[in-house]
Amino acid sequence: MLKELLAYVRPYRRILILGGLLGLIGSVAGLAMPLLAKYVVDAFGAGGSMAGPLLGLTVAVLIGAVVSASGSYLMERTGEGIVLGARRRLVDRMLRLKVADVDRLKPGDLLSRVTGDTTLLRAVLTNGIVESVGAAFMLVGAIVMMATMDAVLLLVTLGVIVVVGGIVAMIMPRIQRAQAQAQEAVGEMGSVLDRALQAYRTVKASGAEEREIAVVGEAAARARDRGLQVAVWTSLAGVSTWVSLQIAFLAVLAVGGARVSSGALEVSSLIAFLLYLFYLVAPIGQLVQGGVQLQQGLAAMQRIKEIEALPAEPAEPAEPSEPAEPAAEPAERTGDGGVPVGVTFQDVVFRYGEDRPLVHDGVTFEVPPGGLTALVGPSGAGKSTVFGLIERFYEHQGGTITVGGRDIRDWPLGELRAALGYVEQDAPVLAGTLRENLLFAARDVTEDELNRAIARTRLDDLVSRLPEGLETPVGHRGVLLSGGERQRVAIARALLRRPRLLLLDEATSQLDAVNELRLREVIAEVARETTVLVIAHRLSTVTGADRIVVMEAGGVRAVGTHAELVGEDDLYRELAATQFLVG
Ligand SMILES: Nc1ncnc2c1ncn2[C@@H]1O[C@H](COP(=O)(O)OP(=O)(O)OP(=O)(O)O)[C@@H](O)[C@H]1O
Numbered sequence: 001m002l003k004e005l006l007a008y009v010r011p012y013r014r015i016l017i018l019g020g021l022l023g024l025i026g027s028v029a030g031l032a033m034p035l036l037a038k039y040v041v042d043a044f045g046a047g048g049s050m051a052g053p054l055l056g057l058t059v060a061v062l063i064g065a066v067v068s069a070s071g072s073y074l075m076e077r078t079g080e081g082i083v084l085g086a087r088r089r090l091v092d093r094m095l096r097l098k099v100a101d102v103d104r105l106k107p108g109d110l111l112s113r114v115t116g117d118t119t120l121l122r123a124v125l126t127n128g129i130v131e132s133v134g135a136a137f138m139l140v141g142a143i144v145m146m147a148t149m150d151a152v153l154l155l156v157t158l159g160v161i162v163v164v165g166g167i168v169a170m171i172m173p174r175i176q177r178a179q180a181q182a183q184e185a186v187g188e189m190g191s192v193l194d195r196a197l198q199a200y201r202t203v204k205a206s207g208a209e210e211r212e213i214a215v216v217g218e219a220a221a222r223a224r225d226r227g228l229q230v231a232v233w234t235s236l237a238g239v240s241t242w243v244s245l246q247i248a249f250l251a252v253l254a255v256g257g258a259r260v261s262s263g264a265l266e267v268s269s270l271i272a273f274l275l276y277l278f279y280l281v282a283p284i285g286q287l288v289q290g291g292v293q294l295q296q297g298l299a300a301m302q303r304i305k306e307i308e309a310l311p312a313e314p315a316e317p318a319e320p321s322e323p324a325e326p327a328a329e330p331a332e333r334t335g336d337g338g339v340p341v342g343v344t345f346q347d348v349v350f351r352y353g354e355d356r357p358l359v360h361d362g363v364t365f366e367v368p369p370g371g372l373t374a375l376v377g378p379s380g381a382g383k384s385t386v387f388g389l390i391e392r393f394y395e396h397q398g399g400t401i402t403v404g405g406r407d408i409r410d411w412p413l414g415e416l417r418a419a420l421g422y423v424e425q426d427a428p429v430l431a432g433t434l435r436e437n438l439l440f441a442a443r444d445v446t447e448d449e450l451n452r453a454i455a456r457t458r459l460d461d462l463v464s465r466l467p468e469g470l471e472t473p474v475g476h477r478g479v480l481l482s483g484g485e486r487q488r489v490a491i492a493r494a495l496l497r498r499p500r501l502l503l504l505d506e507a508t509s510q511l512d513a514v515n516e517l518r519l520r521e522v523i524a525e526v527a528r529e530t531t532v533l534v535i536a537h538r539l540s541t542v543t544g545a546d547r548i549v550v551m552e553a554g555g556v557r558a559v560g561t562h563a564e565l566v567g568e569d570d571l572y573r574e575l576a577a578t579q580f581l582v583g
Pocket residue numbers: 103352356359377378379380381382383384385386
């Protein structure tokens with residue numbers, strides 16, 4: 001862990017060493033002060049001139065101040081750099097995780113790792129390390145100076161230092177444990193707050209404000225309790241150090257006084273020794289503080305590493321193979337999109353986890369390139385899961401899925417997803433402006449292409465109505481748009497990606513007649529240019545489809561056109577009679 005912690009520092013080691021050296025020079029200047037004080041006292045006693053020693057003392061103070069300030073600025077700079085590096089690495093990993101892993105994680109907790117835990121690293125990796133090194137140097141320096149003055153007093157002092165070290169070493173692991181729990185509690189608080197904010201309207205509509213406030217409040221109180229535990233151990237480490245040093249003072253004063261009166265030690269030496277002892281308070285305190293920070297840093301590291309240890313999505317296939325449809329190159333593009341590709345599912349078996357039931361148990365169907373294919377079936381039949389598998393959000397455990405005749409496991413992941421357009425059912429719009437949303441999946445489109453997509457998805461009305469047109473912010477998850485507008489924005493975004501296969505998860509929410517008509521027109525138009533696979537909840541969508549795949553309980557029950565299925569399939573007839581007769 002310590003090695004991994006130091007890995008964060010490696011890129012900054014030069015500047016850190018420079019900062020440390022400046023700190024060191026500052027310390028040397030500080031170290032010279034008691035000696036200069038002794039000269040001042042000696043000069044005073046001998047009745048000589050004090051100008052020289054006083055001047056030396058002043059210069060030492062000035063050098064110490066300037067050099068220490070520069071050193072501390074460099075430290076802060078390095079600290080910010082380290083936090084930036086840690087955050088970038090963490091966010092990079094977070095956004096490349098497998099969807100299945102993210103399903104288990106809590107967004108609020110993830111957020112606290114990026115914001116809170118990385119900040120904890122800063123203290124330990126800059127000031128912690130450098131001040132500890134500086135403090136160790138000061139400690140050794142002071143001990144050497146003390147050794148030149150009196151061996152007996154030195155032994156007394158060393159005895160106390162050993163005791164301090166022992167106590168602190170016992171406390172340190174407890175600080176790390178308490179800090180880890182405290183960070184975990186902060187993460188937990190983030191998660192419960194996130195839960196309430198994500199479902200803000202539901203919280204209000206359910207009259208659950210008080211309850212949620214209490215839940216978040218309790219989580220905050222737990223975080224406080226854990227924080228207090230850290231404070232208790234940290235204070236204990238601090239106070240033991242302080243008490244031990246006070247005892248050392250008294251002991252040195254008593255033993256030193258006796259030695260002065262017996263003539264074994266000069267008064268000036270005793271004064272200088274006591275000054276060194278006084279001087280020791282700071283480095284010992286810093287070492288203890290450095291130890292505390294180290295424990296806190298290790299606790300934070302642990303939480304950062306937990307995320308970094310999760311596997312990222314494989315960007316490339318394990319053994320790349322040649323595409324099965326070499327003709328399917330963008331040269332033969334139709335309309336806006338690439339060459340449409342088909343999809344096949346052959347005996348696909350899938351479950352979301354070892355301990356979960358099978359969602360797909362031998363799913364087999366074929367979608368030829370081009371045209372509109374609708375997936376229908378009762379809730380929970382595994383329709384959205386089909387999309388999740390095609391996008392490779394999840395890995396199927398058995399059978400074969402092909403896109404464009406090529407096993408999806410042989411596609412480089414980026415290429416596969418570039419060929420697909422995906423419109424989610426629930427949250428298809430992100431915070432930002434309308435333009436940002438439209439260009440989210442394809443950054444390189446021209447203004448013309450953008451306008452065409454807007455026209456095709458019948459969004460021109462909306463754009464002309466909005467106060468700032470395309471630059472109008474749409475609110476968190478697009479809350480400032482209507483459900484139908486959100487869907488059409490998501491479709492326009494997916495179209496701008498020029499997909500060879502469009503996966504459209506139709507919203508179940510009821511659209512008004514105008515919006516439904518617009519959506520139907522858009523889908524029909526798109527299906528003329530590319531392959532559209534839609535999870536259908538509306539009669540208008542299924543009647544317009546070239547073929548319909550009826551799914552039931554993890555399998556495919558029937559495939560056909562609306563007319564065929566109404567005649568042949570009982571489940572379909574029932575679904576058509578109930579579920580789709582919306583609008
Ligand atoms: N991320 C997930 N983790 C675990 N189980 C899941 C996950 N997503 C879906 N499931 C489960 O898989 C089953 C199939 O879900 P899926 O979303 O594919 O159904 P669906 O046919 O699309 O249903 P609906 O029409 O209601 O959207 C459900 O029983 C569901 O509980």
